[in-house]
Amino acid sequence: MTERYQNYVNGEWIDTRTNETFETTDPATPAEVVAEYQLSDGSDAEAAVEAAATAQDEWGQTPAPERGALLREAGSILADRKEELTELLTREEGKTHAEAGGEVQRAIDIFYYYAEKTRDLGGTVKSASGPRTNLYTVDEPVGVAGLITPWNYPIAIPAWKLAPALATGNTVVLKPAKVAPGVAVALFEALDEAGLPDGVANVVTGPGSTVGNTLVTHEDVDAVSFTGSGEVGHMVYDQATDDGKRVQTELGGKNPTVVSDSADVEDAAEIVANGAFGVTGQACTACSRAIVHTDLYDEFVDAVVAQAESIEIGPGDEYDMGPQVTESELEGTLDYIEVAEREGATLETGGGQPEGDRFGDGYYVEPTVFSGVDNDFRIAQEEVFGPVLAVIEVEDFEAGLAAANDVQYGLSASIVTDDHTEAERFVREVEAGVAKVNAKTTGLELHVPFGGFKQSSSETWREQGDAGIDFYTIEKTVYDGF
Template identity: 70%
Template sequence: MSDTAKNYVNGEWVESETGETIDVQNPANPSETVATYQKSDGSDAKEAVEAAVAAKAEWANTPGPERGRILREAGTLLGQRKEELTDKLVAEEGKARGEASGEVQRAIDIFHYFSAKASDLGGTVKGASGQNTNLYTREMPVGVAALVTPWNYPIAIPAWKLAPALAAGNAVVLKPASLAPGVVIEIARALDEAGLPDGVLNVVTGPGSAVGSEFIENEGTDAVSFTGSSQVGEMVYEQATDAGKRVQTELGGKNPTVVMDSADPAEAADIVANGGFGTTGQSCTACSRAIVHEDVYDEFVDELVDRAESIDIGPGNEHEMGPQVSEDELNSTLEYVDIAQDEGATLAAGGGVPEGDDVEEGYFVEPAVFTDVTNDMRIAQEEVFGPVVAVIKVSDFEEGLDVANDVEYGLSASVVTDDHTEANRFVEEAEAGVVKVNDKTTGLELHVPFGGVKRSSSETWREQGDAGLDFYTIEKTVYDSY
């Protein structure tokens, strides 16, 4: 077991006032404790907010290029430690090594991207109606941003919240997910070594009910960004808005891929398998519904079943698909497998706990394919957050589009078709914040907006790219008469 990691508050590594700790186990081998972290409470969170409030003015007045230099140096340090960070991510979250390495690289790229954007922040000059007047805008930081991040992308999501917040001149308090906080601690370490002033970033580990709630409700924080389940996110949104905060939430999904009769079934099955089974299905943008034209349905199902059954399952360092992150997540997936069968769906592949020496102790599950699914079944309506794909048969494009939209969520959606008219209509009419043509529902570029509609988002502010900066800035209009 490694030494107990500490919170990062006001430029110092400190223990929680509770004296309690949290052990993080390896989901591929739960008897192995990977690391131990502080189990902090509201008083620890309050101290972090106080440190951020004290530091925000100096950081806001730091020139953008200097802020960018620090972000760039932090990204470089993360790059130098990429293998170490990948090891930590695999051990704590369970993700397959290739996926974990790609996620770490994404965090590095995000810091480098926003390091450049920090120099561009300033404002715009406008023409005034009268003479002898300068009319322009200034982009000001919001103040102190409270970030609450999830376990499924434990370095990428904190990075795409934190980097634009710092680039825009905000101080930050951050609560990482308790299941996999280690890589966030390493981000704080890199920023500290890069020269970030004391108090500008504060990281406190512990339960959301104590640490997260204090961050959200404390009068010292000005903005709240949360990623997680819709149920929790809606409570966070209510808390934050009641406290008068600017708030951004990115939540769950029930993401469809519509496969039309012009599609090649094998190619479509590759797209759905990559979107549905990648990251063990533990992605808010994962494909959980394949909505398939009846003319290619049978062949598509055969191809998807082949892919599900050929996936190599085991510990992430040696296998294609790792475990679910916890026993609770595994049990939830297995429960949905039972529910689907009870409602009349046919289990065409997987859905059980695999056997073998490599998978004997961990939270492993076989990727599942369900057929004979109707859109009123729970398996077609509720987020599973595991490697489970429900295949729904439709007779034409109109029915496919209707089924795709007939859920409470609207995060990501894709269509597989050779018909340009169908593709264009899907782009226009799919009720989702991210729409793809002939591509999987997962995978995001870092320089374009990301967010959902309906229960997938607060529909207030987008993340990533220039849209990510918008959330962390307030525009001030200046009239300068001379």
């Protein structure tokens, strides 16, 4: 029997006002329905915002450690359900069991982290210029936060927006992506079971054109946090800032790994392959460009091709790389592969859909490597969001750094080198919000800021760690003359 999920509004699990629903399917076996959700419209989102606005004052005045205790309890409930949620994530989004389990654990860790951070919330004390005056600051919640999240990390990204918002006393309405909303809804099941007061956290499933638009434009929403495509993100930013809302957007990437002439080729190929083909390349921080010194170029291409060809593709519960999430995502990847060949890139491996009984009608694509790529090719400039790697040859470190920066994005970047001077220069000069040395472009610690440069971000507020708290709080300065 298909699992049926409801919206969570004002402490109740309810159907949408139109009684319309939509289904999710398993990208490994698209004929298999996973679950049914509410196809909400703007009126459902409005009701959720009104509930959040009503609950905000009382929640904001709740002692921060008490808010933290609720987050901690919700994290424990998620931990008890980890295997169940891992399986649901794999079935809806297509990640391997190991990848899905790691993502669920990250959501648990995020809840625990911000639960502990509530003990340190507050302001700062300063020395006043005159006598008999206490001078200090107080951090207050921004208000009602509208959260719009993508399908590619369907529990981790909602968690890293939701947990700091609640920890700092804000109320929230979340709209998860329609493709894989189940594990996001589970966050609210955990919060409900933990005893969260009515209206503090609400989830409404449905399309961005109605639900998402309401969260961006509603007069009672004070802050908007969006992760998704650049095209939509820029519209969200413009609409929300026109209304005076606080906004953060995290958008796409075209992330490079520079391979220096001092690098170990096998190590570099493994680092690049892990960054390019992990989570089927469906990460905003995935490595899509390997920029390789000419002295190592041919050897590196052979090594990374071997890495790609060693990956076993299939359903996520058994294999190294799962399917793409939808047919449209698969078609988009295949279209980019065709474009790369037309532009003159050399297809070294992959480039098509695997054949065999285990693939059925699933949305599978082979890990793909192109050599002979110029940095102005579309395959080197535009986000593909699939397991496709462009290998670019450069004559020296200077050319490699220039190529790394010669894109409109600036999210994550890495270098593989044994030269400490090169590493230091790369970290200083690369135009990316995340810079790594001898590591893959993917993978983030939860207690440090995350965000991009250029078209990868609004460049306003970072997420995660203390930066996550900063976005959801506003500072008041107090002069106390008692």
